[in-house]
Amino acid sequence: MYYKRGNKLFQTISEYLEYLELEKGLSQNTIDAYRRDIEDFCENISAEEINEIDRHMISSYVRILKERKYAPTSIIRKIASLRGFFKWAYTADIAKTNPTATLEQPKVPQKLPKVVTIREIEEMLHNNLTPLQNVALELLYSCGLRVSELVNLTIYDIDLTSKYVKCFGKGSKERIIPIGAKARDIVKEYLPVRELIIKKYKLDTKKLLISNTGRPVTRQDIYNFIHQQGKLIHKNISPHTIRHSFATHLLENGADLRVVQELLGHSDVSTTQLYTHISKKRLKEVYFSINS
Numbered sequence: 001m002y003y004k005r006g007n008k009l010f011q012t013i014s015e016y017l018e019y020l021e022l023e024k025g026l027s028q029n030t031i032d033a034y035r036r037d038i039e040d041f042c043e044n045i046s047a048e049e050i051n052e053i054d055r056h057m058i059s060s061y062v063r064i065l066k067e068r069k070y071a072p073t074s075i076i077r078k079i080a081s082l083r084g085f086f087k088w089a090y091t092a093d094i095a096k097t098n099p100t101a102t103l104e105q106p107k108v109p110q111k112l113p114k115v116v117t118i119r120e121i122e123e124m125l126h127n128n129l130t131p132l133q134n135v136a137l138e139l140l141y142s143c144g145l146r147v148s149e150l151v152n153l154t155i156y157d158i159d160l161t162s163k164y165v166k167c168f169g170k171g172s173k174e175r176i177i178p179i180g181a182k183a184r185d186i187v188k189e190y191l192p193v194r195e196l197i198i199k200k201y202k203l204d205t206k207k208l209l210i211s212n213t214g215r216p217v218t219r220q221d222i223y224n225f226i227h228q229q230g231k232l233i234h235k236n237i238s239p240h241t242i243r244h245s246f247a248t249h250l251l252e253n254g255a256d257l258r259v260v261q262e263l264l265g266h267s268d269v270s271t272t273q274l275y276t277h278i279s280k281k282r283l284k285e286v287y288f289s290i291n292s
Helices: 008-022 028-042 055-067 072-091 118-125 131-143 147-151 181-201 219-232 239-252 257-264 269-290
Strands: 164-168 174-178
Touching: 008 028, 008 072, 028 072, 055 072, 118 131, 118 219, 118 239, 131 147, 131 164, 131 181, 131 219, 131 239, 147 219, 147 239, 174 257, 219 239, 239 257, 239 269, 257 269
Parallel strands: none
Antiparallel strands: 164 174
16 A cells, blocks of 8 residues: 555645545544545555546546445445545646546435424423433424534523524534523523533533533534434334434424525525425325325
8 A cells, every 4th residue: 555644645645634534624533434444445445645646546446445335325425525636736726627627516315304293202301301302302393403512512601581593503603593491491501510510520611411411412413413312212223213204304394405504504595405305205105194
């Protein structure tokens, strides 16, 4: 393998990752994902600097991924990472050409996101949750937050008087989301519990979600909690399932697509349109359950 620390290709990748952090404002998790995808490609080719890479190498890499039985979605993601890297390098006059410019995007069957019903959400909210679990699930569902957005909330991001939650999504984009009466009540119930933990452990943190042991709640904590809640309703779910359900339930109850787009923080409405397919699918299920 030619790819190693210290050569020109490694240095170029490092510059790109720095650009993603400083110029694009991407999260560390997203940057790490780009790094893994680009380095995986480089470890499967013979090149010491970016101008040695051509379209043939990229096509060969795609074939390798297919031979290794990578899922189409994984291949698409890796190609997207390479497109971003080479586009940046070409625009910055680091690369003489962009070998991904005419690369075909593999087609993948559209898979509808998994959702839970309103009744299942209510069932989970009545499972003798702790105040912390209660507020976490309620904010995930009533605000459609990503798990990273949830765990990064501070006490200053929730304004119970003005009735909104402020969060920072992908690319550090700020968005304001209305918070309903039920969610506000649950937050109010949780804040005194949080304050007791702060005093007990003499903490100096503004993070909203704090565990009983005094540490900030992590993404994994939320994943584990939601997974356990899913078992109670006999479904394998994740925090993103709750976000999908938030969007689907809004559309099923007559919300405007553009409004849902803003609430979710989607930059492209075509991403949000996927939920209209879920709603249509649900409509058919209800119709045929009644008329069968």
